[in-house]
Amino acid sequence: MRRVYLDNTATTPLHPEVVEAMLPYLRDIYGNPQSIHNWGDAPREAIEDARAKLADLIGSRPEEIIFTGSGTESNNLAIKGLAQAYQGRGKHIVISAIELFSVIHLAKTMEKRGFAATSVPVDGYGLVKLDELAKSIREDTIVVSIMHANGEVGTIQNIKEIAKLLKGRGIVGHPDNRLPGNASFCIEFIEGEAMLMLLSSWGIAASSGSACTSKALKASHVLTAMRIPPEIAQSSLLFTLMRDNTEEDIEYVLETLPPIVDRLRQMSPLYAKFLKKQRGGR
Amino acid sequence: MPVYSDKVMDHFMNPRNVGEIEDADGIGEEGNPVCGDMMTFYIKVNDSRLSDVKFKTFGCGAAIAVSSIVSEMARGKTLEEARKITPALVAEELQGLPKNKHHCSNLGAQALNKAIDDYLSKQGKPVKTRREEKRNG
Numbered sequence: 001m002r003r004v005y006l007d008n009t010a011t012t013p014l015h016p017e018v019v020e021a022m023l024p025y026l027r028d029i030y031g032n033p034q035s036i037h038n039w040g041d042a043p044r045e046a047i048e049d050a051r052a053k054l055a056d057l058i059g060s061r062p063e064e065i066i067f068t069g070s071g072t073e074s075n076n077l078a079i080k081g082l083a084q085a086y087q088g089r090g091k092h093i094v095i096s097a098i099e100l101f102s103v104i105h106l107a108k109t110m111e112k113r114g115f116a117a118t119s120v121p122v123d124g125y126g127l128v129k130l131d132e133l134a135k136s137i138r139e140d141t142i143v144v145s146i147m148h149a150n151g152e153v154g155t156i157q158n159i160k161e162i163a164k165l166l167k168g169r170g171i172v173g174h175p176d177n178r179l180p181g182n183a184s185f186c187i188e189f190i191e192g193e194a195m196l197m198l199l200s201s202w203g204i205a206a207s208s209g210s211a212c213t214s215k216a217l218k219a220s221h222v223l224t225a226m227r228i229p230p231e232i233a234q235s236s237l238l239f240t241l242m243r244d245n246t247e248e249d250i251e252y253v254l255e256t257l258p259p260i261v262d263r264l265r266q267m268s269p270l271y272a273k274f275l276k277k278q279r280g281g282r
Numbered sequence: 283m284p285v286y287s288d289k290v291m292d293h294f295m296n297p298r299n300v301g302e303i304e305d306a307d308g309i310g311e312e313g314n315p316v317c318g319d320m321m322t323f324y325i326k327v328n329d330s331r332l333s334d335v336k337f338k339t340f341g342c343g344a345a346i347a348v349s350s351i352v353s354e355m356a357r358g359k360t361l362e363e364a365r366k367i368t369p370a371l372v373a374e375e376l377q378g379l380p381k382n383k384h385h386c387s388n389l390g391a392q393a394l395n396k397a398i399d400d401y402l403s404k405q406g407k408p409v410k411t412r413r414e415e416k417r418n419g
């Protein structure tokens with residue numbers, strides 16, 4: 001059976017060039033870069049070299065780049081760091097309702113630490129409401145953290161307009177994320193987990209924002225913030241691609257998915273009701 | 283994906299008794315307050331026995347497996363016997379359910395009970411719900 005991995009926002013394989021570049025340091029070259037002895041020299045040079053290259057790519061100074069172990073750690077460092085550095089100027093932070101939990105939970109933590117946080121709503125497409133954002137900004141706002149692109153529904157924010165709102169006001173923007181190859185659907189009348197299980201039995205990996213697929217049995221906060229009705233959110237299905245996916249992979253998905261949808265719809269009381277309504281009955 | 287038993291996977295992949303009964307004697311529909319899903323049971327009654335049980339389900343893998351096993355457990359049983367199909371029994375019959383999927387087994391038992399209630403009320407017989415039974419000991 002063909003195996004097609006389309007859950008790349010959850011986790012994705014390393015690029016072969018990355019593996020190649022990292023192998024010497026995983027295998028032969030070791031040592032603490034802070035050490036006085038010269039085991040630390042090669043790792044230190046490699047890290048500084050990487051820092052300089054990254055700085056060059058984004059037009060910053062090398063010392064402005066800080067490496068962390070994860071995205072969650074980066075978000076924490078960025079927002080807590082900015083808040084601490086600018087707390088003399090103000091104690092208000094702004095986020096959007098569709099940020100990652102690493103940002104949403106962080107905002108709640110900051111509130112417990114004497115900061116104020118505002119969560120700006122989004123429209124039905126997941127776009128931050130710019131008028132609401134403008135209203136949310138106060139004299140004492142120091143950070144606005146809004147993701148550039150949403151990994152779950154694929155919405156790309158109008159980051160230029162957002163930046164304009166912040167410009168000249170001493171507010172730091174924190175635009176998380178960018179995303180290629182994101183295809184997000186709601187397939188009415190059937191539920192996400194059931195779709196994922198059947199897809200998996202046909203060798204296809206995807207994901208869903210349905211309540212039944214979450215540990216907490218809550219629909220995705222992104223779909224909820226977009227005011228997607230609960231029964232539609234239940235039918236969410238998300239494919240996220242990587243560079244190794246082929247045209248044939250996608251064709252295989254296009255062949256496999258419709259029979260799965262059919263099969264689940266044949267079981268669905270909501271679909272039966274819909275058909276009856278269409279036929280003019282009740 | 284939650285860790286499901288072989289029995290759950292079997293009933294999910296090959297659900298028994300899916301469908302509607304056109305001239306059903308009783309229909310029971312139950313919504314899931316936890317995740318918003320839905321189950322509908324259709325029953326035919328002959329000599330106080332469930333001669334046919336069918337279902338339709340909008341829900342997760344566990345919910346589909348639960349409806350399938352409930353339909354199997356209920357078939358051929360008397361109404362009184364079918365009332366004794368509890369969520370715990372359903373979960374046991376499925377070789378266990380993950381902790382956060384137990385509410386899906388409530389849904390199955392409740393939808394079946396509602397179908398029986400519907401049958402009884404259509405017959406003009408008193409409907410004794412399980413809750414009342416419990417209350418009365």
Ligand SMILES: Cc1ncc(COP(=O)(O)O)c(C=O)c1O
Binds near residue numbers: 178
């Ligand atoms: C933009 C962004 N920030 C943060 C995170 C959280 O990352 P991690 O799982 O590495 O903590 C993710 C993960 O998907 C992400 O996409």
Ligand code: FES
Binds near residue numbers: 319
């Ligand atoms: S029906 Fe939603 S978790 Fe089972």
